Amino acid sequence: MTMRNWIQIFALLMPGLGLILVLIGSVVYIAIAQSFGYYALLGESAFSTEFWSEVFSRKIFSRAVRYSIYIGFWSAVLSVALAYPLAIWLRKPFPGSIGLGALLKAPLLVHGLVAAFLYINVISYNGLLNQTMQGIGIWAEPRRLQNDSNAFGVLLLQVWKNMPFALLVLTGSVQGISDDVLDAARDLGAGPWARFRKIIAPLTMSGMQAAMVIIFIGALADFTFQTTVGPTNRQSMAQLMVSFKSRGDWHSAAVVGVSLMIIALLGSALLALLTRTVMRGSPR
Amino acid sequence: MFKKLFTTAAALGAFMTPLHAGDLSTMSWDEIVAQAKEESNLTWYVWYLQDDFRRAISSFEDEYGISVKIPDGDNAGNSQKMLAEKDRETGDIDVFAWGYDSFETVELKSLFNSLDKLPKDDGRVSKLAGVDGGDHVLAFWGNQSGIAYDPAKVSEADLPQSIDDFATFWTDHPNKFGFNYEKGGSGPSFYQNVLRNVAGVDFSNGEVSDARIAAVQPGFDFFNKHAANYIITASNVDNINRVSDKELWMAPAWEDHLAGLQNRGEVRKEIKFYIPEMGMNGGGNGVAIPKNAPHPAAAMVFVNWLTSPETQTMFNRDFGTAPMNAAADDSAALVPNEQRAFRQSWGKQPFRSKVEEAFIDNVILER
Numbered sequence: 239m240t241m242r243n244w245i246q247i248f249a250l251l252m253p254g255l256g257l258i259l260v261l262i263g264s265v266v267y268i269a270i271a272q273s274f275g276y277y278a279l280l281g282e283s284a285f286s287t288e289f290w291s292e293v294f295s296r297k298i299f300s301r302a303v304r305y306s307i308y309i310g311f312w313s314a315v316l317s318v319a320l321a322y323p324l325a326i327w328l329r330k331p332f333p334g335s336i337g338l339g340a341l342l343k344a345p346l347l348v349h350g351l352v353a354a355f356l357y358i359n360v361i362s363y364n365g366l367l368n369q370t371m372q373g374i375g376i377w378a379e380p381r382r383l384q385n386d387s388n389a390f391g392v393l394l395l396q397v398w399k400n401m402p403f404a405l406l407v408l409t410g411s412v413q414g415i416s417d418d419v420l421d422a423a424r425d426l427g428a429g430p431w432a433r434f435r436k437i438i439a440p441l442t443m444s445g446m447q448a449a450m451v452i453i454f455i456g457a458l459a460d461f462t463f464q465t466t467v468g469p470t471n472r473q474s475m476a477q478l479m480v481s482f483k484s485r486g487d488w489h490s491a492a493v494v495g496v497s498l499m500i501i502a503l504l505g506s507a508l509l510a511l512l513t514r515t516v517m518r519g520s521p522r
Numbered sequence: 523m524f525k526k527l528f529t530t531a532a533a534l535g536a537f538m539t540p541l542h543a544g545d546l547s548t549m550s551w552d553e554i555v556a557q558a559k560e561e562s563n564l565t566w567y568v569w570y571l572q573d574d575f576r577r578a579i580s581s582f583e584d585e586y587g588i589s590v591k592i593p594d595g596d597n598a599g600n601s602q603k604m605l606a607e608k609d610r611e612t613g614d615i616d617v618f619a620w621g622y623d624s625f626e627t628v629e630l631k632s633l634f635n636s637l638d639k640l641p642k643d644d645g646r647v648s649k650l651a652g653v654d655g656g657d658h659v660l661a662f663w664g665n666q667s668g669i670a671y672d673p674a675k676v677s678e679a680d681l682p683q684s685i686d687d688f689a690t691f692w693t694d695h696p697n698k699f700g701f702n703y704e705k706g707g708s709g710p711s712f713y714q715n716v717l718r719n720v721a722g723v724d725f726s727n728g729e730v731s732d733a734r735i736a737a738v739q740p741g742f743d744f745f746n747k748h749a750a751n752y753i754i755t756a757s758n759v760d761n762i763n764r765v766s767d768k769e770l771w772m773a774p775a776w777e778d779h780l781a782g783l784q785n786r787g788e789v790r791k792e793i794k795f796y797i798p799e800m801g802m803n804g805g806g807n808g809v810a811i812p813k814n815a816p817h818p819a820a821a822m823v824f825v826n827w828l829t830s831p832e833t834q835t836m837f838n839r840d841f842g843t844a845p846m847n848a849a850a851d852d853s854a855a856l857v858p859n860e861q862r863a864f865r866q867s868w869g870k871q872p873f874r875s876k877v878e879e880a881f882i883d884n885v886i887l888e889r
Contacts, residue, residue, distance in 0.1 A: 298883060484596075
């Protein structure tokens with residue numbers, strides 16, 4: 239290729255690539271630089287690994303890493319696991335399927351914070367659930383359900399919010415499978431599980447991986463659900479980052495932020511690989 | 523033509539450039555008020571109850587014809603903005619509100635205008651919670667942390683006063699007491715005073731050393747020993763909500779916060795408040811005028827109004843604050859004056875932050 243061709247390609251890529259490099263690259267650069275002591279809002283800006291060693295030595299950080307991975311992983315797995323049967327069910331149109339599909343995707347239009355507050359109202363000490371359970375005589379007195387230590391409330395909200403997204407992605411993938419392929423499998427004696435395992439899953443692998451990875455990244459960095467309904471004896475990484483920042487400790491906040499980006503990157507790759515391994519038996 | 527343009531631009535520039543602090547130093551108070559009316563508006567950076575303040579300042583706007591803008595923003599964001607734009611010739615902030623102890627972390631003289639041109643009023647408060655605001659900061663909001671309780675569950679005679687009383691209460695009534703360790707200072711006020719009483723550490727000394735942090739350990743042990751009998755809540759407001767909801771019987775709270783919620787009908791009126799004898803932290807918030815305030819005269823008149831006996835009486839009535847002017851009426855307070863003797867000052871930094879970190883690591887994460 240001539241230099242002229244290279245310049246043309248570069249010029250064509252610039253509107254998209256330039257935006258990514260300038261907007262995302264500059265933010266990533268500043269976060270990394272700040273984690274090493276540069277860009278101090280107050281005081282001296284100088285290279286230092288002190289913030290990394292100090293944050294990594296804190297128990298609250300290792301707990302936050304484990305906790306965020308737990309939320310990210312299970313949110314992705316549960317959302318996709320619930321979305322798959324629905325996507326297959328809605329694959330072929332039937333009376334009311336469009337309305338049903340729209341209803342299932344409705345949570346995409348509701349902000350997570352609104353859902354979190356509604357959830358608190360339902361599970362609070364004198365909330366709807368406690369009143370119902372006492373009313374029908376199952377519980378003798380109200381139970382404390384808010385901020386449960388296993389973060390089931392956070393997982394419930396994450397799945398409620400993310401399952402419709404997984405459904406959106408998987409519906410497209412599942413609908414792309416030709417009837418002929420599934421009919422041929424059926425003719426050859428494949429049952430529902432075999433058809434899913436050997437036909438649907440491999441052909442929708444990309445959609446599933448995309449859904450898993452995007453949900454994982456979002457849930458890993460959860461702040462809204464965690465601060466509203468999450469356990470009070472641990473913090474998510476985003477919550478810890480904000481907590482450092484609100485104390486004016488921008489360098490430690492940057493360490494957590496950069497760690498979050500690294501975990502999101504590595505975790506996504508591992509999750510995509512894991513998905514492929516589980517669904518196909520071995521990586522190809 | 524160019525001469526005309528230049529003259530017009532210069533005239534417009536002179537008209538639009540705000541006057542600065544130096545201009546006020548030679549003025550009488552009447553001249554400052556006249557100048558303030560010419561400036562006609564000001565921006566007050568305050569990080570809490572913005573909607574309530576927008577209503578409360580209407581009497582100032584009516585009296586002086588000066589409109590007050592209160593932007594939304596949190597404490598950290600406002601203070602970072604104030605510091606970030608300190609070198610700009612003209613900033614955006616006319617009046618800056620901050621926790622009184624936070625003013626101790628900056629050099630007042632280099633950041634804020636002197637308030638010595640205000641009309642003399644000996645009732646104003648410039649020394650609060652161990653911090654001397656000098657000529658640059660005045661307190662406008664007095665607050666006190668304590669314990670909110672449900673009188674239907676705990677009688678006044680049975681209120682825990684000492685750490686032993688609290689331990690007994692936790693044992694006798696498991697999980698009916700809760701406190702927060704973040705998102706608000708009422709919980710931290712409670713646990714820091716328990717630590718002070720149990721471990722005997724001196725929070726008025728801000729020095730940090732391994733030995734001083736290790737000395738707090740008996741306090742952490744106290745909390746861990748009783749961990750099964752109290753709960754950790756999410757925030758200041760969560761404490762009060764759970765008492766109002768009858769889930770908890772007692773929880774730390776701010777006097778002004780509770781009074782405000784009760785006045786607005788957001789929590790039960792029956793909930794009461796007291797300051798235990800073991801002590802809980804009190805303090806307040808102050809206001810100052812940044813050196814690069816775009817409307818310094820209007821800011822000065824506003825600070826005068828904010829710290830006046832009338833405004834402080836109104837704040838006590840509407841928000842339940844401890845008045846920050848000796849001539850104000852404090853009859854609407856939630857606690858009798860004799861309980862104010864149990865007020866403690868916030869611990870000095872950086873020791874306090876280190877204890878907070880250690881508390882999270884040694885108590886919260888151990889649950």
